Amino acid sequence: MPVIQDFRLRANSWIGTYGALLLAIGNLVLLQLCICVYRIWFHPLSKYPGPAILKVVSFPWIYTTLIKGTGPRSILELHRKCGKIVRLGPNHLAVDGSIGFPQVFGNRKVDHPKLPGFFIDFPNAIIGSNREVHRRQRRQLNPAFSDLAVKEQESIVTRYVDLLLDKLSEQEALQKHVNIVEWLNFTTFDVIGDLTFGESFHSLEQSGYHPWVLNIVNSVRIASIARFLLWYIPPAVLSIGLKGTGIMKLAHEARFYAKEKALARISLGPVPKDGRRDFMTYMLNKEQNGGGMSETEIVANSPFLVGAGSETIATALSSLFFHLASNPSIYKAVADELRSKFHSKEDITVQSTTSLQHLNACIEETLRIYPPVCESPPRISLADGVVDGNYIPKGTIITVSQYATFRNPEHFQEPGSFLPQRWFPPSHPLFEDRFQSDNKAAFKPFSFGARDCIGKRLAYAEMRVLAARFLHVFDFDMLPNQEDWLNKQLAFVIWDKGPLYIALQRRSTS
Ligand code: HEM
Structure with a gap:
């Protein structure tokens, strides 16, 4: 009898322990089910279309955009299937730029700050700052971009464009093909x-990367992985977890170099050499509108300005070269126009290139596609x-994709084709009536509102002068088997480009 009793007791306690565990698991599953039901059917965002899985958990989207790098094409597909507002996560919407730029980014009544933590590496810089700090820093920086x-x-x-042309001439003389992206x-x-530190x-x-520049170029994907991890893990815990890893080493090196470079320049005062x-x-400048920036803010802003003002332009220009090489008739029109207008390279300036209709149309089309x-x-x-x-509750994350907006067939005729003539004025002989319906107001490659790109003028100036001087001096062909250079690229907010090889021929007249 005692044996049976003992067995019963043990069985009871086993059932008790495991029963409680099963009950707890059951409750947890039930709770999760309730959360799923709530998020799909009763959540304030439930009326917005999107795949059911994205309504329930944020993981698939965060993984797609930050780890897989296929975010731009996925958003395009989602907008095509579901319309201009799509649910990307339980609290996350993708809004087409035709609506999102004016009504969210340009909204003066309701502040829509950057998602906290998105710019974890630049907490004190203009890009990630709160409204007040942003206003002050922007006022301080505005005159630098007038x-x-x-x-x-x-x-x-x-000076650097001409140095590039000299260096490329050396490569051409050696009959070397060049990776133009590099x-x-x-x-x-x-x-x-x-432009930032007074020193290149x-x-x-x-003819090679500076280690810091290489670090920035190589960090695109790493920064994206860090953002992914930060979505789920608090920064302090993550930095303990990553201690001693290559990621932290890269981040430390970049921070150390940026700080050293900024402090060295600060020590020289506002106008160090030749005025x-x-x-x-x-x-x-303490007298400036912004009232001055603290040393911490300057140290944070300088590497951001370096990254924002370089990689973006290099991306646009490599894509311009890719599209010109892929479209011989457009290439010819651009080259003929500028070669007939300018007899010497020195005539090609920021101002004189504003009248190059073909080149400017190609730059716009590059930024669109x-x-x-x-x-x-x-x-x-x-x-x-x-x-x-549509009602959008407090706490909603809003993503506006330039890529998806500019390739939306509702906004642009044949959105996947490189058709620069759409940017000509209607009076131009090459303008076609079908482009009348293009929604150019939705085209905001530099974003929109109080936090749009401050460097837009500089970017256009640099793109025009570099492309025009390059084509004045060289003809070029893209080497074969690179037709999918653009379509195979992954994106982590910016594109992970990969090399693009071209063959140069120096023109005899230049
Ligand atoms: C083709 C070239 C460029 C493109 C497509 C581009 C695009 C952008 C975009 C989309 C933003 C984000 C705006 C937002 O958060 O809504 C931005 C911000 C910014 N860009 Fe550019 N950019 C380019 C070149 C430059 C250049 C040459 C500079 C010069 C340093 C620059 C400096 C900045 C700064 C400082 C911000 C932050 C502005 C703020 O938060 O007020 N960018 N850019």
Whole structure:
């Protein structure tokens, strides 16, 4: 009897323990089921279409965009299937730019700050700052990007463009094919180094990446992995977890170098040599509208300016070269126009290139078909609001994808084809009536609103001068088997480009 009793007791306690465990698991499953039902049918965002899985958990989307790198094409597909507002996660919407730019990014009543933590590496820089800090920093930086400033900066831009052409001439003389992506990176980073710190990275001179520049170029995917992890893990825990890993080493090296470079420049004062103003001059100016920036803010902003003002332009120009090489008749029109207009390379300036209709149309079309920043940094709604007549509750994350907006057939005829003539004025002989219906107001490659790109003027100036001078000096062909260079690229907010090889022929007249 005692044996049976003992067995019963043990069985009871076993059933008790496991029963309680099963009950707990059952409750948990039930709770999760209730959450799923709530998120799909009763959540304030439940009326927005989207795949059921995305309504329930954020993981699939976060993984797609931050780890797989197929975000731009996925959003395009989702907008095509589901319309202009699509659910990307339980609290996350993708809004087509035709609505999102004016009504979210341009909303003056309801603040839509950047998603906290998205710019974890730049907490004190303009890009990730809160409204008040942003306003002050933007006022401080605005004069560095005015028309007048770009005029002053022109000689720096042309100096490095000409150095690029000299270096490429050397390569051509040796009959070497060049990876144009790399050379464009050397140039745009040298320019921005000089504009920011008064000193270039010397990549062109040395025909190789400066270690910091290489670090920035290589960090695109790593930064994206870090963002993915930060979605789920608090920053303090993550930095303990990643201690001693390659990721932390790269991040530390980048931070260390940026800080050293910024502090060295700060120590020279606002106008260090020959009265020339660099971005530091503007950031250090206490009398300026913004009232001055702290040392911490300057140290945070300078590497951001370097990254934002270089990689983007190199991306746009490599894509321009790719599309020109892929479309011989367009290439010919661009080249003929500028070669007939300019007899010497020196005539090609920021101002004189504004009249190059073919080149400017090609630049716009490049930014449309392949926006260098394929998706604006996500925003979060700080109050309940209405977008396009639809209620959007406080706390909703909003993503506007440039790539998906500019390839939306509702906005652009044949959106996947490179058709620069759509940007000509209607009076131009090559303009076709079908382009009348293109919704050019939706085209915002530099984003929109108070936090749009501050460097837009500089970007256009640099793209025009570099492309025009290049085509004045060289003809080029793309090497075979690179037709899928663009379509195979992955994106982590910006594109992970990969090399693009071209063969150069120096023109005899230049
Ligand atoms: C083709 C070239 C470029 C493109 C497509 C581009 C695009 C963008 C985009 C989409 C944003 C994000 C705006 C937002 O959060 O809504 C941005 C921000 C910014 N860009 Fe550019 N950019 C380019 C070149 C430049 C250049 C040359 C600079 C010069 C340093 C620059 C400096 C900045 C800065 C400082 C911000 C933050 C502005 C703020 O938060 O107020 N960008 N850019």
